[in-house]
Amino acid sequence: MSKVQVTTSINGEEMEFLCEPQQTLLEVLRETLSRTGTKEGCATGDCGACSVLVDDRLVCACLMLGVEAEGHEITTIEGIATDDGLHPLQQKFLEHAALQCGICTPGLIVAAKSLLEKHPDPDETTIRYWLAGNLCRCTGYDKIIRAVQDAAKELAHPA
């Protein structure tokens, strides 16, 4: 089967790849581009482990085709930390022990980043509904919610 050439930007880096028309963005990220930080939990859009940002819109990478990345800017978990170090969400997830096994963590951090960009000061209910598409089986969400609340504070008033 002939492959399609796709030009896109991943974590700010311009990138070209070849993919089969039926390959999902998740498969391309993980297998073609070795960006394995984005996880597969279901491949049906139900668990959020593959959450990425496409031009700042929160998307399950398993529900988007690789060819659809053409011309868009993709942000994955590998692009969240900066030269200055961890993003406040990453730091607060660590400080609050908001991860146990950690498989859902990349997706949750990407989703939470998207949340805080749109709602810089969310209440608990807003956080819970925003993150309702990201399944975590280990934590009961308590410490995740607290980490996001704390990160929101940190972003509003950097220490």
Place this chain on the structure above:
Amino acid sequence: MAEAVDYKVIGTSPIRPDGVDKVTGRAQYGADLNLPNMIYGRVLRSPHAHARIKRIDTSRAEAMKGVYSVVSGKDFPEAEHGEIGGEGGGDISDLAKNIMARDKVLYHGHPVAAVAARSQRVAEEALAAIEVEYEVLTPVLDLDTAMASDAPLVDENCYTKNLPEKPDKPSNIAAVMQLGRGDVDQGFEQADVIVEGEYRIPAAHQGYIEPHACIANTNESGQSTVWCCTQGHFEFRAMTAKVLNMNVADLKFVASEIGGGFGGKTVVYLEPVAVLLSRKAHRPVKMMMTREEVFRATGPASGTHIKVKVGARKDGTITAATAWMAYEAGAFAGAPMGPGAMSVFAPYDLENFKVEAFDVLVNKPKVAAYRAPGAPQSMHAMECALDELARKLGMDPIDLRLKNAADEGTQAPYGPKFPAIGLKACLNAAKNHPNYTKPLPEGAGRGIAVGFWFNVGMQSSAEVHINENGTVTVVEGNPDIGGSRASMCLMAAETLGVPYEQVRAIIGDTESTGFSNVTGGSRTTFATGMAVVRACEDIIAQCRARAAATWGVDEDQVLWEDGQATPAPGVNADVKPLSLADIAANAAKTGGPLLGRASLNAQGAGASFSVNIADVQVDRETGKVDVLGFTAIQDAGRAIHKAYVEGQMQGGAAQGLGWALNEEYIYDANGVMQNAGFLDYRIPVASDLPMIDCEIVEVPNPSHPYGVRGVGETPIVAPLAATANAVRDAVGIRIHDLPLSPPRIVAAIDAAGS
């Protein structure tokens, strides 16, 4: 010993040493590794719940371009019978047949063949080219049908075990177990009040977010290296060796990071298949399950049917209790009816009780351990019955339990006398907790329940290396499923007297550290922690010996305080204390590198008790239950990493709430699971739950150097009954079966109203 001590780092909540890699996407989980020349394996699964395999023709698949190897049942050696061991239990021969069906398929999703091909898509096309001819048989799908005397047989060679004599004909009852004490008939005669209840709970899945995945790389001498997500790579090696009739020395297992397990990653599914495919293909083979495969062919926890009867005097003293419990094993024997039977009455000091338990074959996937396997179901029945008993007696439900609570010296229903346990402390903590007495909103309900798990010890190994600058590397053999590296580092730092930040823990593979049993049974912080402490004590002994040699004094003249060797009082006062870094820097001159080690078979895992308080609001029109508040109180013995202990309590609460309210395997009449995905098998999401309040009770376990009791499993036990009791309180109707899903609640309200 573990009386109130001022610890330096134990009981704090520092950042885990593996944390940064897990929040940046660097950490490598089961599906994240790729090897040069790697190909992909996929499994062909049975479309029938029960059928005889008449013929398998793989020739078309084998001839396809890009297909490198194909295997089916005939490629596997005949596996011998023998205990698997570990937390799940069962028979090796059954395990082998579960991995790849031989003459019969026993559930929808049972593997019948596998292929390895250059891509996943080619592999899937090759699966479609395999021809399998089946003779479809009647599936056995529920406990009532399975236990009937004229039931179709899942296994024609299954003769009930543990009966006085081998039965004269086979049945679906694989084993029975009985447990008892005293005279229950007499006990019920002494009772003023008797309650009886019958409770059914469907199978529920562990629901780890990471599907099973592995890579096997088998070379031409037959040696194979396997990378996989597992709760125990040593036991995966043992199982794979037995299933493939290989020498364990020819297998190296490397545990990746693990994306959840909860008991479900204690048995092999893919690994032996990948080793065989790789052997035939002469290439590394990667296998990853889809979520649908995870639901259809791994886990789940047993569906159960349990009856309990409890009698008590007016003052609440229980005079007798009986339980009858049937556990679905799935397609092969080995349901956790033993722990179910041994836990049902464990929190109580009973003179007269009797338990009968059944391990029952049905045409569903073989059950696997799920957090306190067997206990959530049996204790749900007992704790609901006690709630009814408290109502009949007009007693506070906590007082009723305090009246009968086991304590130090009580002979547990399963045999031994309890050493110091924290049940009464947890009950009193619940009674005094503000969440127990705060007013409920109009129409809401509150319920409580007790949870329990035995906890286990088993074998663990640990090595401690002191690096040349005095920093510390701990090597252990238990995959870190929820922060255990941090706990190991804390115990090592406390024991050696060095800062936590100077200690790192790694998980060795099967060739680089000593044998360790699975991360299961809530054993890791207890047993492997004990090995780490002993290995650190080995280091301290060596450091004292080296300081003594340096100073020219006897070893008993050297103390170890605050991470340094110091001279005992009265010894030559001129010598300066030697820190771990000093001794490490000088190691070449004093006998070489510092390496401590310990291996043990840990005894004395202390039982862990819990009490949960659930507040719910029920929409009487739609049947939807909102969890308004949830409080988890549990004896941790000693919390090593406080936040991760809370995390276990909160996570177990969430899983228990899911089981109580939503989660269930739904089958059609042919035995095909109808909800094999996260959309329809609905685990709790963030918007379903409130904050989960935790209170850690600490009644130190006398068998552990820091008083640790396992904390991982107990948290899932009490939420089922606590939630059901809260719903009972809210709607005024006892609904015996789980889950308490909207249709079930609406039906119960309608039935009560008509």
